[in-house]
Amino acid sequence: QGVDWNNATWVKEGMTLQETNLIPEGHPERRTCRDQYGGPSGSPTCEEVPAYPANQGQCGPHSCDTIIFLNASVDFEQPIDPTNFTLAMVGRNLSKAKFTYIFPAQNEQIRIAHSSEEHDCNTTYTEEDEEADDYGHTYEAREECQSYHNVDDLDYALTAVTEGTSFSRIFTYDNEDWPAAREYFIDFTTMPPEVDNPPTWSDDAPSEGDLLPVAGLGDSEYIVDLSDINSWFDDDLGAGMLNVDCSGAAGWSLEEAEANHWTVTSPSSGASTTVTCEATDSSSQSSGVRTFSVAPIFSITPTNTTTLDEFILTFSPTDSVTMAVTMTLKQYGVEVPVTFTLTGSDAPITASAGTLSPGAVDVYVQATAEGMAPFDYMYNLGLSKQSLPPTVEVTGFEWVDANYILRGHFSDPDGETVTFTLKIDGVQQGQVSVSGNIWETDEIPFDLLAEGIHTIGIDACDTSGVCTSIAEDVELVIEDPIDNLPDTISSSDDGGGLPAPGIGVAIMALIGAGLVGRRRD
Known part of the structure; x- marks a missing residue:
């Protein structure tokens, strides 16, 4: 059966484009452009920078990863049936890109019926640009390239959001395999599945009575978000389409910040409470309830907030539970991780700032323990890397x-x-x-x-x-100049010697x- 292609076109109006590190700034080896298009070399409006960092191991403001954010609408050549359609993509030119599509809300929930991914190493590419140096040359994929075809095994996230339904996936491609073709086909439908089982708690979900850890700094923070729901529940329509409700949190503030996002705010750093959560599907079938405790697990105190070489932060746990902790200094895409174990007593932790650039530094902390849901939190402790003078x-x-x-x-x-x-x-x-x-x-x-x-x-x-x-x-x-001239100036006309009038003005002063x-x- 042939494919009835319905191509999409980006709509310029309302399009927003942002970048991170697209043009590295301040590299000490920057230079004026050479052999630039449309102008002579050395134009002050053009500058080149190396494609490697200024300091060994450093990424972020100087080089390494480039991230481009594009937010826009698309127009289709033909009207589409929003209850039954296929999203097709060719991914040969996507080294790594995350696409998120928001589909408008409908009377019946949309779901993914089928998906497929094909990687074809037998595809060739012939350069057809007559002005190109390799015009007429045909390229083939490397011998190590491996073809495959996966059916209904695509990793994606389908989630109910305020505007309707969100579909997102990270598409990747190994550039070494070029020009191998990569194609994706994802079938969407609003038809219910043949069998609609109730949602269930997954093996990765926290058990009854487990701890949902928080930072407990008096700020609102999530205890349930979309990633938790996708990890905690299984359902025929996809865990992201479930409705999750939580209640309890006596003495705390518990709010549904947005669809299926639950936050708490602790009254003090030492307080604890409990919450009860359950998931229901579109047929009102329930996963059953589970009750969890909620409490802070440690406090963090920096010994120094500014440095040229290293930060020292003291972790003070709230109880004697053994935790595996990873603390990561984060700045402009540069990460400095430190892994350690907390066993119930204060622990001073040292992290090098050598690869960081001058400016603010965030602290991202992850922790795991028996009987505790995974913890992660981005701390703003007022840390900053000092700048060395030019x-x-x-x-x-x-x-x-x-x-x-x-x-x-x-x-x-x-x-x-x-x-x-x-x-x-x-x-x-x-x-x-x-x-x-x-x-x-x-x-x-x-x-x-x-x-x-x-x-x-x-x-x-x-x-x-x-x-x-x-x-x-x-x-x-x-x-x-008068001090360096004779008293009289000879004249061939009258044979006499006369002073030189106005010589201080007529002869420019010598500058030494x-x-x-x-x-x-």
């Missing part, structure tokens, strides 16, 4: 007539952008131009300055506001400027 060197100077130019190299150990300020005798004036890691002042007009020693100051500040200042002392000596000294503030 390094600035003077490599030389130049005279252009009566104008003085100073130049040098610079770098920033944190890879941040560095901006320069030029000061003459402490007063900001003039500009400093930058090309790659070279800086150079504008021409400084010494013929407009008074005789004596003048200080040329350079302030170099990184994005974090940490600065390095250097200064050059330049002596300006103005020689009187010497480099006196250099200092670094």
